[in-house]
Amino acid sequence: MFIEFCLPIYNEEKILKNNVLKLLNYCDSQNFNFDWRIIILNNGSTDNSEKISQELQKKYPQKIKIENIQQPGRGQALKKYWQKGQADIVVYMDIDLAVSLNNIHTLINPLIKEGYDLVIGSRLLPASKIERSFIRSLSSKSYNWLSKIFFNHHLSDMQCGFKAIKTDVFKKIAPYIKDNKWFFDTELIIFTKYFNYKIKEIPVDWQENRYDQRKTKVNILKDSITFMLNLIKLKMRLYKIRK
Numbered sequence: 690m691f692i693e694f695c696l697p698i699y700n701e702e703k704i705l706k707n708n709v710l711k712l713l714n715y716c717d718s719q720n721f722n723f724d725w726r727i728i729i730l731n732n733g734s735t736d737n738s739e740k741i742s743q744e745l746q747k748k749y750p751q752k753i754k755i756e757n758i759q760q761p762g763r764g765q766a767l768k769k770y771w772q773k774g775q776a777d778i779v780v781y782m783d784i785d786l787a788v789s790l791n792n793i794h795t796l797i798n799p800l801i802k803e804g805y806d807l808v809i810g811s812r813l814l815p816a817s818k819i820e821r822s823f824i825r826s827l828s829s830k831s832y833n834w835l836s837k838i839f840f841n842h843h844l845s846d847m848q849c850g851f852k853a854i855k856t857d858v859f860k861k862i863a864p865y866i867k868d869n870k871w872f873f874d875t876e877l878i879i880f881t882k883y884f885n886y887k888i889k890e891i892p893v894d895w896q897e898n899r900y901d902q903r904k905t906k907v908n909i910l911k912d913s914i915t916f917m918l919n920l921i922k923l924k925m926r927l928y929k930i931r932k
Contacts, residue, residue: 690723692797692853693776696784697730697763702737705729708786709745713752715790723801726776729755730766764873768866771859779859783850789894796853799889806858806886809844809878810851816892831913832875839920840879844890847875851893858886865930872919879923883930 694712698705709727716725729742742755758766771779778800782788788810799805812819813829829848836847848871862880866873881888 690778690801691776692721692723692725692778692780693728693774694725694780694782695728695730695767695770696782697732697766698734698738698742698784699732699761699763700734700736700738701784702734702741704785705738705741706745708784709742709753711786712790713749715793716752719793725752727753728770729753730770731755731757732763732766733759733761760869762869762873763871764866764876765869767873768863768869771854771856772863774856776856778853779856780853781850785898787895787898788849788851789896792851792891792893795891796851799891800853800855803889804887805889807854807878807881807888808852809846809888809890810849810893810895811844811846811890812849812893812895813845814890814892817895818892819895820897828912832916835913835917835920836875836879839924840882842879842882844878844888846890847878849893849895850874852877854881862886865926867926868919872916875916875919876923879927883927 694716696709709729712727729745731739731742739755739757745753746755756770758769767781778797780796792810796808796810799808811817813833829846833845833847836842852874858881862884865880866876868876878888
């Protein structure tokens with residue numbers, strides 16, 4: 690069993706080294722019964738992120754790898770790498786490590802031991818523990834409410850940056866995923882569900898880890914309208930697939 694922990698980044702020089710090493714040290718301490726590697730998906734950074742990533746790869750060549758993907762968009766980076774990846778399972782997490790690393794076990798075990806195909810972290814389940822701003826919490830709830838209206842699903846959090854999927858399953862649904870940015874997460878879930886793969890949602894410990902000028906860019910009204918338009922387009926695509 691081989692698992693890759695993928696970290697999409699764009700201009701994250703301030704936190705990149707510390708957080709990659711934090712993940713590396715955590716994984717080293719767990720004595721996992723599988724092989725693993727950390728993949729830094731450098732998504733067109735213009736700061737020192739690429740240089741820092743290369744230094745980490747040079748120092749830990751067996752455990753850290755940088756993959757440069759110039760086309761913009763987190764979804765683009767994940768899709769391009771996962772489609773050619775050789776791991777059995779690919780994990781995606783945000784570089785700010787907002788989700789506690791202690792949740793890695795509960796993210797991966799359902800794929801290895803319980804026959805699930807996609808596992809997604811949720812900040813909105815009753816057992817989740819979160820520390821985040823009101824506006825970001827309201828935004829997540831608004832997105833999820835809209836997606837439930839369109840697709841009648843039972844999931845509580847479509848956008849949490851903490852997911853794991855079997856690589857062979859992803860390669861089957863990848864041709865249907867079109868969004869290159871943050872709506873990638875929703876398409877990933879909806880198409881996994883549409884093709885009857887097994888999805889499990891897990892509660893996570895989540896803490897908002899923003900820094901310096903990296904303030905939230907959430908605009909509930911604007912983002913909700915964009916999200917709704919994306920949902921309409923996705924609904925139409927699913928209708929055409931059914932035909």
